[in-house]
Amino acid sequence: MHVDALKKELRDRRWRMTPQREQILKVFIETNSEHLGAEEVYRYLLNKRINVSKATVYRTVDLLVELGFLRRLQFDEGVYRYELVDKQNKHSHFICNSCGKIYELKNELSPEFVMKEYIDLLNGNGYIVEEFDIKFRGICPKCSEKQLKKHRKSK
Amino acid sequence: MHVDALKKELRDRRWRMTPQREQILKVFIETNSEHLGAEEVYRYLLNKRINVSKATVYRTVDLLVELGFLRRLQFDEGVYRYELVDKQNKHSHFICNSCGKIYELKNELSPEFVMKEYIDLLNGNGYIVEEFDIKFRGICPKCSEKQLKKHRKSK
């Protein structure tokens, strides 16, 4: 379980497990890793009447990135967002220009597979790729379906 | 030429051409579109003894994005960066984890080609892709070459 892994990782590095750290990690598990920003993590805990200061949220998400539990993301807004790292299940993001929802493209919809040959090309040209990040923008299935229905009706 | 296109675009929209707008666009042309942030554009002009206020730089880069002359980028720092849009020559970015340089992967190194089949897959699943953005991180050819030399010497 994630929380136990965090305890182990902190112990190994001679850092300390605290209720705040546990609660903040749990927010990402409970929300199904919904690309929350620090402010949202803070509000989520406030709502649950769990007292953690904003400064601690910021310090802790940094720590969790450092330890490999979270990944830091940007979606062309003014804030950093975070998601749980799942090394077995790499994914890319699709942001809907209509409803704003962020989708995770994983498994059979993951671009990992097609990218392999391209990364070989980069390697062949001297670039050593350590990680990559792809973001798509467009219209998601739900929104395009909606528009289609509207269009049909208007005929 | 870019500046003329800007004049035309502004005239068409009943907006005004000003020396500041021309100068700011020219910064990107003169620097070969080096992913500058607003602060850097401001300093570049200061150095050339061209007086433009920071507020105008911010307002103008926004405008130039709006008009399709610039693209706004983020590289996991706290600032927005901008580059000239070149529709004929789409490219992705490679950021070196060692020296920090941002490379543009274009032409035969562009991932555009391999992405085509993947985008077809997304389309087939209801996602309408309007744009995408790929960032790679790793070690650039120069830095990996340097490390190789160091390694050889130390033997």
Add this chain to the structure above:
DNA sequence: GTACATGCAAAAGCTTTGCATCTTC
């Protein structure tokens, strides 16, 4: 008991905005 973590408020960094003044059309 001590080193480390937290909370609070203040500061910092980037970006936006209100308003008076100036400029383009």
Add this chain to the structure above:
DNA sequence: GAAGATGCAAAGCTTTTGCATGTAC
């Protein structure tokens, strides 16, 4: 001449930091 653009300073946001207090080991 009027609508729009600029410059300045102030304000707004998100994120970071200093320091006193609290807590895990």
